[in-house]
Amino acid sequence: MGAVLTFCEISGSTIRTASLHALTAARELAGKHGGPVVAVVIGQGVGAAAGDVARYADRVLAFDDARLGPALAETYAPLIAAAVGTAGATAVVGTATSLGKDVLPRAAALLSAGMASDVIRVDGTNKFRRPTNAGNALSDVEIASPVVVISVRQTAFAAAAPAATAGKVEAGAVGAVDALGADVLGVHATQSARPDLGEAKIVVSGGRGMKAGENFKILEELTDLLGGALGASRAACDAGMVPNDLQVGQTGKIVAPQLYVAVAISGAIQHLAGMKGSKVIVAINKDGEAPIFQVADYGLVATWESAIPALIAEVKKLKAAAG
C-alpha cells in the first residue's frame, strides 16, 4: 500500500510536458502498489506550478526555497529521498530528461534503491521493460529493493490528462540545503537555427562516402531546406569530417525522427542501432549491396554527388508548389 512519488519538472508556472508522461506511468504503477500518486515539485517560487501539477496528482509536496532555484542534483536528490519517507512511498517515478537522468540515480543511491532507466512498460510493482544495447534488445528487469526507482522514456507513455478533482498541495520541509560546493553559473539556450538532433522531426546524416568535411555543406543545405537536423555516421566523425557530437549510433546519439535520410552511409550495426527507430528511413548510396538498404523504406542507388543536388531541386519545387 505504498504511494508512488513522481518527480515533476516545472517551467515557469506550469508542469513540463515531459513530466505528464511520467505521471501516466506513475498512475499505472500506483494501481499495482495500491497507493496514491504523490507529486514532488522543487524550486524557487513554485506555488503556481505546484497548483498546475495538482491537477494530475492525488497530492503534491512542494519544496519552495530560494536556494532551490538552480536545478542541482546535489540539493534535489536529498529532498526526493526525504519525500519518499513523508509520503510513505514504495516507488519513485520521473522522466528520463536531462534533469531526471541527473537527479534520479542520485536519489536512488540515497534510498539504497534499485533503479531502472528509460522504462517503456510497467509489468508489475517491481517489474519493468526497458531497451538496452541501443534498442537492439528489450530487457525485462526486476528490482529487489523495498523502494523502486524508475525513469520513463516519454514516448512510451501518453501525456496524463487532468484528474476529476485536483490533489492537495502541501509545503515540504526543506531543511538544510547543501549544494556541496556545486553551482549553476548559467544556462545558455543553444544558438542554432537548426533543431536539436535528438528532437528533430527530420534528420539528414552523411557517412564516410561524403569523402570530406566540406562536402557536408550540401547536406546542410538539404537539412535546412527540410527544417531538420544534421547527423553523421561514426566513420565520418572518426575521419574528422564533422564534429563528434553529430554522431548518430550506439556510440553516439539515438534518434527517432519522422524522416531519417542516410546519405553515403553503409549502415554499420552500431549506426543502425542509433536510427532504426525512425518512422521513415531513406537510404541513398551508390553501393546497392550496402546494409543500410535492409532497413530503408525507400532506397535509391545513386552517388550523393548526383542525388543530393537533384533532391534539393525537387524539394524546392515541392515547396514552391505548396506555396
Add this chain to the structure above:
Amino acid sequence: MKILVTCKRVPNPEQKLKLAGGKIDLTGATWQINTFDEYAVETALRLTEKGKGGERSGEVVAVAIGPKDVSQQLRGVLAMGADRGLLVAGDDGALDADAVARILAKVVEREKPDLVILGKQTVDGDSNQVGQILAGLLGWPQATFLATIRVAADGKSATTTREVDAGVEEKRVRLPAVVTVDLRIIAKKAVRNEALAGADAEWEETQRYASLKGIMAAKKKEIKELTPAELGATVSPLVRTLSVEAPPARKAGARVGSVEELVAKLHNEAKVI
C-alpha cells in the same frame, strides 16, 4: 592531480547482437572498452598534460570490474597513457549500477582521487546511473554528460558545460567530484587543466590511440588485482534481468528509381515532407 577513470568492457557494437533463450548470447563476442569510458580516459589524460604531446603531471588510475580477461581492456587504456590499473574481480554481466557504484566508492576511499571520470553510460546496459550513484554514495558533487571541463589552476574546482534540455548549462563543482562525459568532450579545446595548459592548448578531435611506444610501456605498468571483499565492498545487485528479447524487426522497403520518384513517395505516400 590524481584522477580515477573507469573502463568497462562491452561487446563490440559493430557485431550483431545474438539473442537466444531469453538471454544475450555472448559466445564469440569480441570485447572492447565502452566508448564513453574511452572518452573518459582521454579526458583524464588531457587534464594531466600541458598540451598535445606535452609534459605530464599528475596520475591517471584506471579501474575495471570483471573477470581476468578485462585486463586486456585495462592494458589498452595503459597503452593510451594511463599510469596504472586496478582490476576488481566480479561477474560484470550480473552487476547492476548500484553494485558497481558501491565497489567504486570503496576504490575511491582507497585511492583518494581529486576527480573521478566516467563515461556517461555504457553502450550495452544503457543505464546512465553509475556516476550519479557514486557521487550520491560519496556525498560528492557531480557534473554529468559533460561537453567541456576546465580545472581551476588551484585544483580546487572544475567549471564544466553540459548539454541539458534547455540548452547548455555551465556548472561549477568543488573538487573532489564525480563527472561523466558525453560525445563533445573529445573536441579540440574541450578539456584543460589551468595549472598545466594555457588557453591556446588543443588536442586532436578524437580519443588517442595507443602508439607502439605506448603499448611497450604499458607492458611494464602495474595492474593490481583486487576482490570486492578486499576493498570491503558487499556485492548484492538490486536490479536483475529476467529475460531479454529482440525488438520487432524492421522490414526492408522498396527501391526507387529516381530522385523525382523518391520525393513523390515521401510527399504522397509517407507524407513526411
